[in-house]
Amino acid sequence: MGEKVKKIVKTIKVNLDECNGCRTCEMVCASFHAKPRYSNSNPNRSRIRVVIDERAGVWVPIRATDYTKAECDGRRTYTIKGREYSECSFCGTICPARDLFKEPDSGLPLKCDMCESDPALEEPMCVQACGLNCLTYEEEEVWVEAEEQVKPAEIELSLKSLVDKYGMGKLADIVARMSQKG
Template sequence: MKIKIDHTKCCGCKLCEVACSLSHTGAVNIQCSRIRVYIGEEFCLPVIAGPYTEAACNSKGVVMYEGHEVDECVVCRASCPVKSVFKEPDVGIPLKCDFCGDPPNPQCVLWCPAEALTLVDD
């Protein structure tokens, strides 16, 4: 199973970030979320850290995030099972999607009001 990302449906509400952090820490702390939503002028781009995503190449465009330019290759890097783009803020441990447990119950998918995130078979 993987989480399919359809950035054309993302509304930028960031409820996925809230649900993920709440599931993993018991509190709302989006710095501990395994998903982040990058918001550009004309689109929103959910990015999940871990090997469980299915993201299409977005032809290496540039996204502005918190005043920094980020190339859209971040989607592929976040999907890489070896490298991590998110780290736990206090201890620097890499954050990777774990499907919110076993059996899989990804809260980001459950709480996405726009259905931009869906669970699919490999």
């Protein structure tokens, strides 16, 4: 067993009873992550999406989480207010089975970063913009196993897989756009 260290775990909790499906969180997130910042509000660039079933009156904000190379094998269904929904409907994982949470120009995955690129923010923009307090931001200190250092060879392997998948030109364009200050 390794050494334990304190880590701050940041979460956004969702109160489904309060959400009315206004999608303000989506628009604010997309605008915050636009290049330059606040220059547009394309919801396809948002790291949070509101899945809406207007007939059943169900609105579920979902944040982009981790990327997976393969489609999951979980095919459970959920029943909410008498209607059935697939597990994919409420999943925040970025996967090849759907285009949700992918950058529209490059197809690269988008992941919620809790708006940490602006250290002046006390909480993510989606939480600040939610007028119904459906979204709440929480930080909690937990003890976790100390992480191993990432070896340079592992980073090179990851970069090689991106180049193999998207090509050097596309990857260079994306890195250049990401490095521009917004």
